[in-house]
Amino acid sequence: MAGSSKTYSGKEVAVHNSRESCWIIVHGKVYDVTDFLDDHPGGSRIILKYAGKDATAEYDPIHPPDAITTNLKPEKHLGSVDLTTVEKVEVKITDEERARQERIAARPPLSEILNLHDFEAIAKYTMAEKAWAYYSSAADDEITNRENHAAFHRIWFRPRILKDVTKVDWSTTILGQKSSMPVYITATALGKLGHPDGELNLTRAAAKHDIIQMIPTLASCSFDEIMDAAAPGQVQFFQLYVNKDREITKRIVQHAEKRGIKGLFITVDAPQLGRREKDMRQKFEAEDPSEVSKADQGGVDRSQGAARAISSFIDPGLNWSDMAWFRSITNMPLILKGVQCWEDALEAYDIGLSGVVLSNHGGRQLDFARSGLEVLVEVTTKLKEKRGLSFPNEKFQLFIDGGVRRATDVLKAVALGATAVGIGRPFLYAYSAYGPEGIDQALQILHDEFEMNMRLLGACSMKEVIPEMVDASNIHLHIVSVPSDNLYESNYERLQGVRLREIKNKL
Amino acid sequence: MAGSSKTYSGKEVAVHNSRESCWIIVHGKVYDVTDFLDDHPGGSRIILKYAGKDATAEYDPIHPPDAITTNLKPEKHLGSVDLTTVEKVEVKITDEERARQERIAARPPLSEILNLHDFEAIAKYTMAEKAWAYYSSAADDEITNRENHAAFHRIWFRPRILKDVTKVDWSTTILGQKSSMPVYITATALGKLGHPDGELNLTRAAAKHDIIQMIPTLASCSFDEIMDAAAPGQVQFFQLYVNKDREITKRIVQHAEKRGIKGLFITVDAPQLGRREKDMRQKFEAEDPSEVSKADQGGVDRSQGAARAISSFIDPGLNWSDMAWFRSITNMPLILKGVQCWEDALEAYDIGLSGVVLSNHGGRQLDFARSGLEVLVEVTTKLKEKRGLSFPNEKFQLFIDGGVRRATDVLKAVALGATAVGIGRPFLYAYSAYGPEGIDQALQILHDEFEMNMRLLGACSMKEVIPEMVDASNIHLHIVSVPSDNLYESNYERLQGVRLREIKNKL
């Protein structure tokens, strides 16, 4: 208490720069983190780098705003610092950063971006490496991550002709809320890694395009910041990671409901956050190799990238019996996010939930989990068989997410029974590459694609996008080519077509 | 009226060179297009480039000859220009164009062209980029475009032996008209992009080789030019895009019948022309980047390549109820071009049409539409089951197009019930690469391949090419990287394992 009202000078803080006494500055406040060093989920090294210094720039994009006050005992909140007296952390512009800035300057104009893939292509080269690694990484061999997209390619269309498609309408309702397309912005963590406005970019674009944003627990911006940025009447959902301390969870949920959230999506596929090696590996690359070597001497370092750093509060003990409790603390529709087989979807239906998201967390959790699209086929088949349900179904709604890049992907999911589809990474890439105009353009592209493809499918509204319009017979074939026969292939002289004369080599 | 009889000097026209007052010259006539700038489907920029100048060279290959007179009010037809006074648009020969001319000079002699693939290989390097982009582009990820060809590779032969194949005959009849092979030249737009004679190249080659040309609505040459170029007795079909203004359509259809067209192919898979990104992207590449940047400042530019520029008249409201009207205005056989499932083929049969083309528009419309070949198997199976029909069938003929490169592809389709197969792009590539001799050679190659393969199949005539000669059991397996998803693959960052430090590059 006393400490929290005191004001320090930069010099006073600067002497506490060691493992023995480690103070840091965040947003003008001084904290003694000496005892916390070994408990930091992200490891002690990254904190020690800022011992005695201002850590705000590093802290911000990775931590929810109240992380430090929540985790540190009050007596360690030492007070304020006079920021004018704090020596600036000299930011060295590395060669890599300089090269990145050049690449940013070389971005093509936004009008040349023709599809959602294009944003990703630009983001890959213009985002900071750490940010790209966190956004793009997935579990283990990233098989499920890629399968999520590949699964859409195993569904083919059976379009109808000679229907009057002068007017086509791709709007729908999701949990009773209007949406201009069967798409919502799904929850993704650490939005500020890609752009200083973080999730607010999504909130504003959602308002403009009349679609629904699902606010993540692990947002870089605080929940209230995001709610405050919403337009009047704008509909938002909330994604929840359940805390081991149920009182915290209760407080969060009831606050969300009070602020007007229209649907609570409880994440059930992440009792522990996944090992994402691209993310973990990026961490090693970025650090000083000599330090890493030293760390080795003291035993294996278990720091595991950004994902672990932010998720230690998640409760692996969450189970079906908790659902009644949720029902008791809120009237919001409850949806399970991360269901991956028909048995669990059936259970969710039977206990009266409002729906499920058939999702594998963007391939970031269990590798070799199947795609939501494939599970969708299984779920609609079995719930029809067991409970006589047909889909899309107002009372028990099915969603999928993961791997979506085209309006045709969405139309396939809708034809197979989904109410709507969540899109995450592509929107992050859109604003990371081009800021707010990027996400605006991304949504406009989807609108254009919906208009075109509804016409070509011969469907005037979402109700007319029906199972007979797709051939899903290959969905369960997870295939490719036999381990290739190298000896034979390297010997086989490829048949060559005709070529230009004289300047053959130039081609 | 008054204006149209006046004759201007080049200088008088040249001063109208701005957005405020924009005149252009086409074929010696002067037009005031100031008010039309924002309505131009291809965007205003391309017109402004020719403000005050002669735009004929740019106009010709992209527009039907009467486009400008049809779209511009009469009072904007200002009159004639004395062409001798018009300053020549200085055509700068770019480095790229110079390189292209060198590649043209380096073409191998025509005798080295051994198959239809070869023409494409040469055309790719010798056509103007814009032309190549328009001809070769397809919808979205170009999956269907490649599937069209790949589907043929899932059909294998069961040839018969010890039949006397001294004489083999691959001629047939199509809608009652003789054809020297079970192939027709299908409709494709903008023929002059590849060669100044445009579609006339096809007309002449069709006459020489006794096959049937289907004349496209969007030809670069006018319909009558093409008809006039036909040999006495030469059979031609007509492909129709239906105009929102049915009177225009009626006039076109009845004129076609009067001129002797033997079959009307109504396109039903294009209520709106597809987004073809290769075509759209080429546009950006070709323009001055600084201008593109400026354009961005004024909002997103929605110009979408050549396809959109020429198709805004097509009626998305066309539907089954229009068919009776067509029956009332013409006696030509009516065929639907672009049917993609058995349900629609059955409907076409039930209302008394003469046939359907199972086609996805060369993969240029709805991506992930199935190949005509696959739909053919579905259609023959179901129409036998529902109506007892067997195929090939004189009264209700089935055609397919898309992806054909070899006579064996055609023979597979015929064995499975098609009357004939349409070939489009390969013939465009043939004359684009080698002019009229090219298309002649292309047809001769097909003849050679038919002779050879009929013998090897053990079939002496089209009637002997039967279902038992093919194994189509894999046709519904859309497996694999058949064909791969390039956009996604080129974006996906391959997961990298750990690597050695410092000397990484050496590995």
Added chain:
Amino acid sequence: MAGSSKTYSGKEVAVHNSRESCWIIVHGKVYDVTDFLDDHPGGSRIILKYAGKDATAEYDPIHPPDAITTNLKPEKHLGSVDLTTVEKVEVKITDEERARQERIAARPPLSEILNLHDFEAIAKYTMAEKAWAYYSSAADDEITNRENHAAFHRIWFRPRILKDVTKVDWSTTILGQKSSMPVYITATALGKLGHPDGELNLTRAAAKHDIIQMIPTLASCSFDEIMDAAAPGQVQFFQLYVNKDREITKRIVQHAEKRGIKGLFITVDAPQLGRREKDMRQKFEAEDPSEVSKADQGGVDRSQGAARAISSFIDPGLNWSDMAWFRSITNMPLILKGVQCWEDALEAYDIGLSGVVLSNHGGRQLDFARSGLEVLVEVTTKLKEKRGLSFPNEKFQLFIDGGVRRATDVLKAVALGATAVGIGRPFLYAYSAYGPEGIDQALQILHDEFEMNMRLLGACSMKEVIPEMVDASNIHLHIVSVPSDNLYESNYERLQGVRLREIKNKL
């Protein structure tokens, strides 16, 4: 007659060096080929190159020894030439040839050759281009050629354990004749292209290793040369192309029987020899481009590689009714080579033939014909169903050829009912790369592989190699780009996403 006894000087011959009067020397004889120029299946150009000169070196590897005397009227056999007076055709050693000689010198020692693939790898770089092109080429897109090998990779083993395999024996009998392994040397044309001793290399190796050689109609060595080179008691088969002139065929067959041939294999998959584009293309590459251009001016040149040059005599009228005639002129076992479906195999059985070779001519005839291995599964299934036969069967023997590279390939075929397997190209590559020692080593490698794999399979003799030892459930899945369609793929322009401007190359 008179002419044939005259002796000319080189100078006398040399003046007849034009299209108007064209004499050539072959093996010391002078021939007037002026009138024959346009009838030469290989085109006139290649003859004119030797007008007035000694053409022996070019003639030998491509023509059966008696080709010229058979095809040229007696009065055109002008007589002999005094070879000492003939100016040597100056053989320019080209850079390419010099490079080839260097590569030959760089061959690894034969002991490093570990499998049949290795010979092919060396042959590709050490053979003359024309020879490699002829041996390795196949029909059209070479899909069947590669499928032949790929099919073996769809069969997996179910080996048995704990059998006493101290002694394993892989010898068998083929048409009642002993063979040290279930393999025979199948017929292939133009053996001298790879080595001056041509087919004699095979004869001698067959003798040493106790296997059977099938002598080809289109051998470079004459039939009698080959028979004369055989060891006492050595068993040989004969492959027959049936001549339009049945008397010639009769003479050949009866001569073969008289010389002791033990089986007559009548080729039935080649009423016309295939278009093999790799072979045809090589021809263009090798010729003087300026001449090719000139040729174009006079119309399309239809020369089609070595295959056509040697096969114009083959009768496309051969049919089932000829079989009785064959039965009447010889007592040798009759086998059809090139059967490709069960219906024809059944017919062959029903009319009393001794067996069939399920073959597609090494992929050199009809592209998309299925592999012999796949047809084998169909044939054994259907002949069991229709006639109660089980295989291997002494009375009606099944053979396959094409794509064999390993003893395991052979064992798979035997397990599925084949009596033996023909191997062609690998043996040509073996002697082309290393001469007689090469083919010796190739056969030794097969013996080693048989010993090893019989033990690992748990089979002590051919009788114990049974259907239960293989899993053939994937044989009808022609999946994937296994094998891929190179021509199409190399033409297809990959759709490119947007890219950075200006510094594109850096990425």
Added chain:
Amino acid sequence: MAGSSKTYSGKEVAVHNSRESCWIIVHGKVYDVTDFLDDHPGGSRIILKYAGKDATAEYDPIHPPDAITTNLKPEKHLGSVDLTTVEKVEVKITDEERARQERIAARPPLSEILNLHDFEAIAKYTMAEKAWAYYSSAADDEITNRENHAAFHRIWFRPRILKDVTKVDWSTTILGQKSSMPVYITATALGKLGHPDGELNLTRAAAKHDIIQMIPTLASCSFDEIMDAAAPGQVQFFQLYVNKDREITKRIVQHAEKRGIKGLFITVDAPQLGRREKDMRQKFEAEDPSEVSKADQGGVDRSQGAARAISSFIDPGLNWSDMAWFRSITNMPLILKGVQCWEDALEAYDIGLSGVVLSNHGGRQLDFARSGLEVLVEVTTKLKEKRGLSFPNEKFQLFIDGGVRRATDVLKAVALGATAVGIGRPFLYAYSAYGPEGIDQALQILHDEFEMNMRLLGACSMKEVIPEMVDASNIHLHIVSVPSDNLYESNYERLQGVRLREIKNKL
């Protein structure tokens, strides 16, 4: 006898340096191997290289310690040598070795190793070539070797949600013995090739992590050395190659039992050791090319890599009737290692054995043998059908090995009925790349992966890992899985065919 007590000087030995009289020194003893030269399974050349010299360094990693005394008659054991008088074999450090040492120095710190693939990636570049070739090689085209891994990619998960996974336990019992995970260290030969402590590295790591090591017959360390290195109470199994001389086998087995071995795994898939061309080819590369050429002159050299050199004693006559004898000489549980079809698994069950390892010897024996994982599905299905067994089963336990790289691979096998899974090469690579800390880290990674993936699967113990948690419907499709497994692919060293010498780079 006399000889064995004599002590020689280095000079006395050195004169016996020829084929006529060849002595060598191993571990300070002198042996006369003149008569043994031609019997040496590894060929005479390698011995002659050390004629008159100390061969210990070459001998040690390849031979079991008693190989020389066992194989050489007592009278050839000449006695001892005074090592101080022996001239050191001058070890020339080659450029390649120097480069390798640099690569070793450049290894990333162990903390950057994130998965088992990573060890392989490092081992490939830091092991001696010969060692890498021996460990990594497999039979023929290495199809089965790669299929072993690929098969896991055809199994997908069906994870369950909302189970309390706060505590997850992945320990199990194997043949009644406790193990901290369902994994054992399987037998692999020549452990010293990768690290001077050889198999002892595995023994110590197994003790630390409470898992079971299977000691190989062909260990580099002697059986007793390994037993002596075990911790008190540490459980070990023994893998047996059965000697032609059953007395030797009896002595080995009874000694093993006496020393406390808890399970005897009899190898049944290797009546003869496989041809592993990568291993054989490495041999040629390493030798002096001029010598190889000379060897050729004396006939084909049949030396076949390390595998053959060490295995000539194995009895190809071993069969089912031997099993009763084994039962009579030991009470250890008997398990067959290398069963590959249900028929043999059933037989093993019926005669009362304790289990089988469904294995193809890591792809090192019969190429195109199926993966253990695929055979597992067949075996559990058939043994349920024929004998009503369910799996995992205490009385008859199923194991698989081959291709395992992730804990998820193990969990798939357990879900399908395996009691545990053997891992071999990855552990060798771990200590070859990083010594004892490497294998420690490898096991820790597996523990981490088990914890994570048990939670994500929704299983708290091995009993809860059940068939319903996997989708194995694609297991019999031998076509690999979309999307490709990059880590594995980038590590896999493509089998190379023979290539030209000296100018390799030019090709």
